[in-house]
Amino acid sequence: MGKIINRKYMEKGMNMKLKVIYEDNHIIVVEKIPNVPSQEDETGDISMMSLVKDYIKEKYNKPGNVYLGLVHRLDRPVGGVMIFAKTSKAASRLSNQVREKVFKKEYLAVVDGKLEQEKGTLENYLYKDKKTNTSYVVSKDKKDSKFAKLDYEVIKYDKENNVSLLKINLHTGRHHQIRVQLSNFGHSIYGDQRYGSRGKNKQIALWAYKLIIEHPTKKEKIEFEDLPKKVGVWKILK
Numbered sequence: 001m002g003k004i005i006n007r008k009y010m011e012k013g014m015n016m017k018l019k020v021i022y023e024d025n026h027i028i029v030v031e032k033i034p035n036v037p038s039q040e041d042e043t044g045d046i047s048m049m050s051l052v053k054d055y056i057k058e059k060y061n062k063p064g065n066v067y068l069g070l071v072h073r074l075d076r077p078v079g080g081v082m083i084f085a086k087t088s089k090a091a092s093r094l095s096n097q098v099r100e101k102v103f104k105k106e107y108l109a110v111v112d113g114k115l116e117q118e119k120g121t122l123e124n125y126l127y128k129d130k131k132t133n134t135s136y137v138v139s140k141d142k143k144d145s146k147f148a149k150l151d152y153e154v155i156k157y158d159k160e161n162n163v164s165l166l167k168i169n170l171h172t173g174r175h176h177q178i179r180v181q182l183s184n185f186g187h188s189i190y191g192d193q194r195y196g197s198r199g200k201n202k203q204i205a206l207w208a209y210k211l212i213i214e215h216p217t218k219k220e221k222i223e224f225e226d227l228p229k230k231v232g233v234w235k236i237l238k
Helices: 007-011 048-059 088-099 177-184 232-237
Strands: 003-005 017-023 027-032 079-085 103-110 119-129 134-137 146-158 161-170 206-214 223-224
Touching: 017 048, 048 079, 079 088, 079 223, 088 206, 103 146, 103 177, 103 232, 119 177, 134 177, 146 177, 161 177, 161 232
Parallel strands: 079 206
Antiparallel strands: 003 017, 017 027, 027 079, 103 161, 103 206, 119 134, 119 146, 146 161, 206 223
């Protein structure tokens, strides 16, 4: 669909652009903008929820409030494919898919260093410190710890910059899971200042590039893909 520029935010000097990947009567799939929160938070910053609502309101000339269901979230610094429900029926059915693990997300990550194995699985127990909004790898015996599992595959190694491009499949959806597990593994995501990457003051190189769902009304499997722009460390995609 290309990029829709929301005039209201341009007037505020924010120059927010919304890329719509797919849209029908029940769902809308967009590219989440890095550093924009999935939904409103304590910062009061503009969220993806508000951007998509305003897009719908403007496109269809809808008066009053616009219904939009939040089905899943992506960490604030992360970009990529994100889906919202345009009807309560779609929201309910997609939420069920999340619980039943029919709903799947795959990620691309650029990490520090060269991995010894081309493929692997990471299994850890994670604990979230709510005061610092940070998660840690802990013993399974620690109270409130949660099991976390992901698979990774090395797509490419860039010797010049000593970074590796990984494809990641999540089995669980824990707080900061990919970031914490890879950091604990000794291969922090490039630009992840919170979890120890050498790429300081850079944008985190984690991108939700694929989303797989069962359409909430058509009952057919459908995939959406979106890649980051090939700039900075993402030039490794070339």
